[in-house]
Amino acid sequence: MDWRKLFGCQAGHELDYSPPEKSDKSLTVQPPLEVLEASTAEWRNSLVGQFLGAAPNFISLQRTIDKLWNQTSTGARAQVSLEGKNLYIFSFNYDVARDWVLENGPWHILNKPLILRKWEPNMQRLNFDLSRLPLWIHLYNIPLELYSRECLSYIASALGIPLTMDSITASKTRLEYAKVCIEIGAKKDIPETVEVILANGKTSTIFVEVPWFPYRCRKCSTFGHSDKECMNKTNPAPPQIKIWRKKTPLIDNAIHKTENLESLKVALPDSSSSKEIVNSADNNSITEP
Structure with missing residues (x-):
């Protein structure tokens, strides 16, 4: 059964099967050189772009690029592709149009600064090193x-x-x-x-x-951001460590006797006899039961 008919593939959408090379650890594919060269030529007139800060809406970005970079007189046109988070590929049909965009920078798209560089084959990662x-x-x-x-x-x-x-x-x-x-x-x-x-x-x-x-x-x-907007805190203060100690019976007993002593001072009248009782209680409070 031809499953392509189930999907109703349009011309140019179908994929061809090429058997991979098997090894002990992995499967390997090696496209012919002419296939690699044809695929590279498709992206040769491209720029890699990244916004400093939050990126604009994709539809608004494409419309703005159409107004700024597309040239009706020469037929030059730029296509925007989302490659990753805040990472874009701008493809041009002519290398002259690509170079014109590079030379007439810096560009601010919808009031957001955009940094650009030429795409090159064999680039393992497209992200910019913002340092x-x-x-x-x-x-x-x-x-x-x-x-x-x-x-x-x-x-x-x-x-x-x-x-x-x-x-x-x-x-x-x-x-x-x-x-x-x-x-x-x-x-x-x-x-x-x-x-x-x-x-x-x-x-x-x-x-x-x-x-x-x-x-x-x-x-x-x-x-991409200023010192005040930096989210990386340098040399943060070490957290305070609180140590909880369990009260001992001796401390509890001393606190209890002190409370009784204060109550006794308030309850007794101010006389010589009461002072003797208070002094006696003071002497007893320092003796461990």
């Missing part, structure tokens, strides 16, 4: 002799780990400032200036502008 993030920065007052990939790499290395520059900076069609992307840690501060020693020995000052810097917590070295 380090890529940031776009602007470099001003760059002498023309420093406007090269090598020189910009030296300047960006003073700020963090240099990653890339946008296409306009690479083409040198905008010389007002250079837009470069660097990777920094949550505890690192970006300086406002960088000094560069030129060929003649003189120093040129490069001014640094950070268009957007995410919230960060120095307590747990993580981006």
